[in-house]
Amino acid sequence: MQKFLKNLFTAQRCRRAMFFLLFAAVMLLNSSPELRADALYLIADGDTVSVLDGTTDIPQERVIVTGVQSGDAEVTLPAGEKVTVTHGDDIEYATTRNGERVSELLRRLQISVSPLEMVLVDVTEEEVEITVASDFTYYETDTVAAPHTTLTSTSYRIPKGETQVVQQGIDGTRDIVYEVVYADGQFVSRQAVEEKNNTSVAEITYTGTLVDKAQSGDTVKSVVTESDGSGYLLMKSGDSVHFSGSMKVTCTAYTAGYGGVGTRTATGTTVHVGTVAVDKKVIPLGTEMFIVGSSGYTYGNAVAEDTGVRGAAIDLYMNSYQECKQFGRQKNSTVYFLD
Secondary structure, three states, rough: HHHHHHHHHHHHHHHHHHHHHHHHHHHHHHHHHOOOEEEEEEEEOOOOOOEEEEEOOHHHHHHHEEOOOOOOOOOOOOOEEEEEEEOOOEEEEEEEEOOEHHHHHHOOOOHHHOOEEEEEEEOOOHHHHHEOOOOEEEEEEEEEEEOOOOOEEEEEEOOOOOOOEEEOOEEEEEEEEEEEEEEOOOEEEEEEEEEEEOOOOOEEEEEEEOOOOOOOOEEEEEEEEEOOOOEEEEEEEEEEEEEEEEEEEEEEEEEOOOOOOOOEEOOOOOOOOOEEEEOOOOOOOOOEEEEEOOOEEEEEEEEEEEEOOOOOOEEEOOOOHHHHHHHOOOOEEEEEEEO
C-alpha cells in the first residue's frame, strides 16, 4: 500500500512538472513575435487536451463581413439570430446569444480557425451565414457617384451652327460589383465585374445641319418626306436642306448658240449653269429648286429664270453642246422646291 501511494504521488508530481514546463514553453512562444501562433495546444493532465488561444479574438484581417457598410470583424450579432456555420464539410446551426461576437460564437461551437483559414460573415439575408475556409470568392457592391453623360447627335431640322439641349443631364449614383478572391487565407484579387443601377440621366444635345442651299457639287444621300409632302434632303456633306414639295418632270438640256438660244433669259438674266427653263403656268418664274435626274445625275441648285417648255418639263442650261447631248432626255426626274 505504501509503495502504491508513493508511485501515485510520484506520477502526480511528474504531471505537474510537465504542466508547468509546457506552460513556461507557451509563455516563451507568446513573448516572441516570430514564434507566436494563433492557437497553441497545451496538455493539462494525462487525460485531456485543451486549447490556449493566444489572441482572444480572431485577427480582424482574417474576418470578412459582407452585407454591411463597415467591415468590422467584431460585429456584434443580435440575440436570437439564426446562424449557419460551415467549416469544410461540417455544418453547424446555432442561435446567437445576447451581445455575442463572431469570435465568441465560433469558440462556443468549438470551431478553431487555422492560420490559413478566413472567416466569412454574410449578414445580407435574414439568416446569418458564417463560413470558415482557406479559399473564398465572393462579391461585394460599392455605391459611387455617377456624373451624367452627354449624348450629342445631329438634327436635320435645326439650323447649322445651332445647338439645342432637349434633355437636361442629372448626376446620380451607380453600383459597382467587385469579385474578391482569397486563397490559402491570403488576398489574391479584387476586380470590378459589373456595373448596375445607374441613376444618372444623360444630357441629350442636338447640333443642327440645316442650310438654305446645298453646297456646289453636293449630292443627295437620302430624303426624309413628311406627311404634307415637304421634307429634307440629307446631303453627303452632312448638310440638310428643307424642301416644301416635289414633283416628277422630264428634263432636257440646252446651251447658248444652238437652236436659236441667246444669252438672255425671259427674266432678263444672263444664262448660266443653274438657269432652267420652265412652263411658268406649272412652275412660277423665280422658283428655287434642287434637281436630280432620273439617271442619278445631280444638276443641283437651280432657279426658274427662262421659258420655252410646256407642261411638267424643265430645260437645264449647260455650258456646252456636248454636255447637253450626254445628258439627253431624262424622264421621271425629280424637282425639289426649296423654301
